[in-house]
Amino acid sequence: MELNKLFALFWHFTFYSLLAVGGVSSTLFTIHHYLVESTHWIRDDQFFALYTIAQIAPGPNLQIVTLFGYQVAGLIGGLVTLLGMCGPSSLLAIFFEHTTNLYHTSIWSSLIRKSMTPIAIGLLFANGYTIAFHVDGVSFQLIAITCITILLNIKTKLHPLILIAGGAVIGATFI
Amino acid sequence: MQTNTLKTLSPATIFWEFTLLSVMGFGGVMPLAYHYIVERNKWLNDKEFVEILGVSQILPGGNIINLGVMLGWKFARLKGAIAAFLGLLLIPSFILFGCAFLYNRYSNNVIVNHAFIGMSAVAAGLILSTSIKLFMKQGNRIKAMIYISIIFTLLIIFHLHLSLILIILIPLTIIFNLIMNKKRGLNHGIK
Numbered sequence: 040m041e042l043n044k045l046f047a048l049f050w051h052f053t054f055y056s057l058l059a060v061g062g063v064s065s066t067l068f069t070i071h072h073y074l075v076e077s078t079h080w081i082r083d084d085q086f087f088a089l090y091t092i093a094q095i096a097p098g099p100n101l102q103i104v105t106l107f108g109y110q111v112a113g114l115i116g117g118l119v120t121l122l123g124m125c126g127p128s129s130l131l132a133i134f135f136e137h138t139t140n141l142y143h144t145s146i147w148s149s150l151i152r153k154s155m156t157p158i159a160i161g162l163l164f165a166n167g168y169t170i171a172f173h174v175d176g177v178s179f180q181l182i183a184i185t186c187i188t189i190l191l192n193i194k195t196k197l198h199p200l201i202l203i204a205g206g207a208v209i210g211a212t213f214i
Numbered sequence: 215m216q217t218n219t220l221k222t223l224s225p226a227t228i229f230w231e232f233t234l235l236s237v238m239g240f241g242g243v244m245p246l247a248y249h250y251i252v253e254r255n256k257w258l259n260d261k262e263f264v265e266i267l268g269v270s271q272i273l274p275g276g277n278i279i280n281l282g283v284m285l286g287w288k289f290a291r292l293k294g295a296i297a298a299f300l301g302l303l304l305i306p307s308f309i310l311f312g313c314a315f316l317y318n319r320y321s322n323n324v325i326v327n328h329a330f331i332g333m334s335a336v337a338a339g340l341i342l343s344t345s346i347k348l349f350m351k352q353g354n355r356i357k358a359m360i361y362i363s364i365i366f367t368l369l370i371i372f373h374l375h376l377s378l379i380l381i382i383l384i385p386l387t388i389i390f391n392l393i394m395n396k397k398r399g400l401n402h403g404i405k
Contacts, residue, residue: 054377056274056275056276057274057377058274058376058377058380059274059275059276060380060384062276062277063276064341064344065376066376067341068369068376069375069376084327084330084331085321087330087334087337088317088321088330088333088334089314089317090334090337091330091333091334091336091337092310092313092314092317093310094241094337094340095240095313095333096240096306096309096310096313097236097237097238097239097240097306097309098236098237098239098243098302098303098305098306098307098309098310099236099239099242099243099276099278099279099302099303099306100242100243100276101275101276101279102303102306102307102310105307105310105311106310106313106314109310109311109314110314110318114311117307117310117311117314118307121303121307124275124276125275125276125279125299125303127275128273128274128275128276128279128280129275129279129280129283129295129299131273131274131275132269132270132273132275132279132280132283132284133283133284133287133295135269135273135284136266136269136283136284136287136288137287141262141265141266141269144265144269145264145265145268145269148265148268148269148271148272149268150388150391150392150395151272151388152268152271152272153391154384154387154388154390154391155271155272155384155387156348156352157352157357157358157361157362157387158361158365158380158383158384158387159348160345160348160349160352160358160361160362161358161361161362161363161364161365161366162365162369162376163341163344163345163348164342164345164346164349164362164365164366165362165365165366165369165370166341167338167339167341167342167344167345168342168366168370169370170334170337170338170341171335171338171339171342174331174334174335174337174338175335175338181331181332181335182335184332184335184336184339185335185336185338185339185342186339187339188335188336188338188339188340188343189339189342189343189346192339192340192343192344192347193343193346193347198241199241199340200240200241202336202339202340203333203336203337203340205336206329206332206333206334206335206336206337207329207330207332207333208329208332209332210328210329210330210331210332210333210335211325211326211328211329211332214328214331214332
């Protein structure tokens with residue numbers, strides 16, 4: 040039932056928006072579990088290809104969920120998923136802006152942010168590890184690409200888009 | 215509520231500026247937000263930007279979306295919020311739909327498929343290196359390392375659900391920081 044699918048997408052991604060501490064990449068493992076392993080709506084290789092497309096395309100990072108929704112249920116699926124991810128949270132943000140004085144909340148918000156930073160770093164690392172583990176598998180070449188990317192991104196100021204383009208060329212020619 | 219200028223902006227301006235910001239943002243929009251909002255348009259001053267950014271980061275959802283709708287609401291109420299929301303998401307969504315359409319059309323091609331496998335390996339490296347960079351910037355690396363280990367163990371080894379981990383970890387950390395601040399005699403002052 041298509042309508043059930045859309046409802047499921049909406050509510051699941053509203054829920055994920057609550058969990059996105061430090062950005063949508065922190066929930067990637069959780070989203071992968073839902074879309075690939077539990078529901079089988081998206082294939083493993085599609086999931087990571089879509090994630091990569093969202094990295095290349097312009098726009099807010101959380102737009103990756105639009106692509107997941109699109110893959111599951113077409114154009115409407117994409118829009119519903121995106122609305123789930125940022126509709127309810129936007130209403131909350133407006134409510135916050137309207138009812139509270141941001142100056143006074145900045146004491147609390149800085150405390151909460153300070154508390155969430157190490158959690159966000161931990162989540163990002165765990166998600167990066169899972170994705171690398173999944174994508175690279177036992178392929179020596181792919182593990183090498185991931186490791187070289189890490190080195191280049193830390194040691195140089197090369198734009199991530201250049202690194203992704205490099206990955207495309209190496210993938211197409213050597214794998 | 216803000217002390218200084220009570221500006222109003224037209225929803226059309228808000229929509230257009232956020233569209234521009236969003237479409238220019240390759241690899242995330244947040245790094246450009248300060249330039250567009252503070253330097254280019256002077257909608258907010260430094261301090262106001264930091265305040266609104268701080269709140270947008272602790273609310274659920276996307277930081278830049280939260281920031282956009284709050285700013286839109288501040289300057290043009292509901293129309294402004296909708297204008298910012300659509301500005302940030304409308305055009306990029308259709309760019310993405312186009313990309314996904316092309317992907318589905320050509321992903322059976324072996325070369326395209328291999329290019330995507332290579333790019334995914336890079337994408338994984340980018341997430342890992344971002345987390346490593348953030349880790350290096352931390353003042354207290356031992357504390358950060360403990361967090362990384364705890365989260366890694368719970369999420370990857372014990373397969374606990376992310377929501378459970380956050381429900382436990384966030385309140386504990388906030389309480390811990392509150393106690394530490396009290397101990398140091400800080401009135402958890404403004405950053």
